[in-house]
Amino acid sequence: MKAAILCVGTELLFGQTVNTNATYISRQLQLLGFDVLYHHVVGDNPIRLERLIDICFEDCDLIITTGGLGPTEDDLTKEVIAKFVGDELVYDEVSLAGMKKYFSDTHRQMTKNNLKQALFPSKGKIFPNNVGTAPGFLSENDGKYIIALPGPPREMTTMFEKEIIPYLSERENAVLYYKIIRTYGIGESVLETVLMPLIHGQTDPTIATYAKEGECSLRVTSKRGTIEESKSAVEDMMVKIRNLIGEYIYSEDDEDMAEVLVKELNEKNLQLSSAESCTGGLFAGRITGVAGASKMFGRGYVTYSIESKVEDLGVDNLLIEKYSVVSGEVASEMAVKALEKSGSDVAVSVTGVAGPSDEGDIPAGKIYLGISWKDDRGNVKTKVQLMNSGRHDRKKNREYAVLAMMHMVLKLVRSL
């Protein structure tokens, strides 16, 4: 079943608001087993709107529109749809009564132009709106159909959840199942090359790769006769994928790396602390962004200057003078000192040049990561990792360092 999403609204074309409606509806439709072929955004122009509806119906079985159901002159979605499917607009008494009540409940004046919001295609099915004035509706079109929803995101998502999902689930008998795998440490083109035996000529399940900042995700989808068959097909494919790239997988449930880290440290009752130089607090900020972090994270040091490394952490000034502040030795020492001062089970550190400029003969992107922990006998162990991207992008270097730090901790914790 193929679907298109058609958003009516000039504010979107002006670039004033981001189109979160299309994203939301897309995700919901995918879960219900629809193949979303198009997103369209068009202004309050009946000719262009009608044209797009026509084009969408050539390829798609379902069109979902948002917007254009308001009381103003520019709101034309209903009129255009009714004309397209060859229906006429009539007053729906239930909606009219509901609207009058909504206005009196919220102590607001109902104006004459609100009346048009109670007009509907005579053969249409109406979906009530409990958080706004414009009900949605559905019109049939020769076995295909079009659903019109209000534009304001909260009204649209409420109606979608309460009315549209149940309606579509029943009408379409959805049997799609999918999993999203998150990987770290492998680039998208290498990933695709390694998975090519599974991807090439694929029919069902399908594997789609997509790169996000510094990471890669995989979506494995199956649409079979029953949900059990779909699930089984995906699980079989997951086994094959693990065989090829298992070492790079950090989540099989589309979880953020920080969420996975906080969850696993809490499960193992481990404490983490941090000592950050060039990432300047972003690592600690990322970890503490996860609800439940306070159980595994108590303190972080942002030792941005050399004085701070010496005074707040207790790093030996002579070590810095000997090896330079951007070195494996200093990264290691920062992690060890953070471990000792905080009493945590694991401590992670970072020192480097984020950019955009190089620092003397140290190139931008040269960043040392350190990690420190105690082994079974209580001995302090450390490990150091070097990133040397050659990149002059301050934001990217810091973000990728935070990602790498989280991954170092995760790998260590999974080995303990």
Add this chain to the structure above:
Amino acid sequence: MKAAILCVGTELLFGQTVNTNATYISRQLQLLGFDVLYHHVVGDNPIRLERLIDICFEDCDLIITTGGLGPTEDDLTKEVIAKFVGDELVYDEVSLAGMKKYFSDTHRQMTKNNLKQALFPSKGKIFPNNVGTAPGFLSENDGKYIIALPGPPREMTTMFEKEIIPYLSERENAVLYYKIIRTYGIGESVLETVLMPLIHGQTDPTIATYAKEGECSLRVTSKRGTIEESKSAVEDMMVKIRNLIGEYIYSEDDEDMAEVLVKELNEKNLQLSSAESCTGGLFAGRITGVAGASKMFGRGYVTYSIESKVEDLGVDNLLIEKYSVVSGEVASEMAVKALEKSGSDVAVSVTGVAGPSDEGDIPAGKIYLGISWKDDRGNVKTKVQLMNSGRHDRKKNREYAVLAMMHMVLKLVRSL
């Protein structure tokens, strides 16, 4: 001049990412004087992509595409466009050399499928990409034209700012001048009300307001006969705007608040330190994200636990017991201790409940901010601010607290 935006990417149709590219490009095109008629999103399907290009060119003079310029089999934008305009793809030696260098600089493996990223329509104009592997390009189409940009937002916006805006300005002979004012501390509807005498019935210049997370921006635009006339008209309007809302303006050049803060503290040779609890390092991370921060920022404390506040900062345990950790007294003390320990000129602190849950009888969103500095006589002064949003949104509460902390520092520094 009419334009359409065509985004290629199945991840958008899956609802996995929000289409920020279309919003950004729309806003830029509007500023350049284009009328944006459509946004379209389509997947990696050459037939549908070609069809949409055809439809767009019926109404529009310019199409901007994003995405589909990557190295994988699914990346087909170039092939489709070349076929549409009747051109052939050839290797561009400059791009190929640039790509090889990019891979060797970043110590990464270039694979065979990356080669296609150096293929371009032979009659096309190429736009270099300095933050990624895929250059963009332009193809002419009988007086109309199509520009293809990379999909990843950072690569796209960088290319747009460096290459496309100058190109389009020159090609379309834009004599438009604008300024973007950033304000803090005034809501969008109040802002619009206060500025109504200037906005009502406006022709040129125009004032457009738009709200971002926790702040409001204003764009003042003029399009006159010459650039000097446009500039003059905008400057005159700026005077009127300053008279009405001057106290809320923190930048007249669309600068980020952190950039303004770092710049002004550096100008005054002042040092800043921080003690963060619920924002967990995000404040320090935000400040250090600005190049040049190391001159004014040396250390930040992420004292997430009570132990850390006591041990790392030296906050009196009895104070915490008496007033509770989420209190003006503790916020004030955290700032004073950070000031003393670091020797900085200003120190800022935060303690509160970010959410999503309440903590006992302290509601989510209740956050105290503290600031500490020395007056002319060397006496330590402090000030406290309370935020009590009643919001359960952890991310928003933390982000708004960071914004408020930066604003507190800026206000203080501007008064010194």
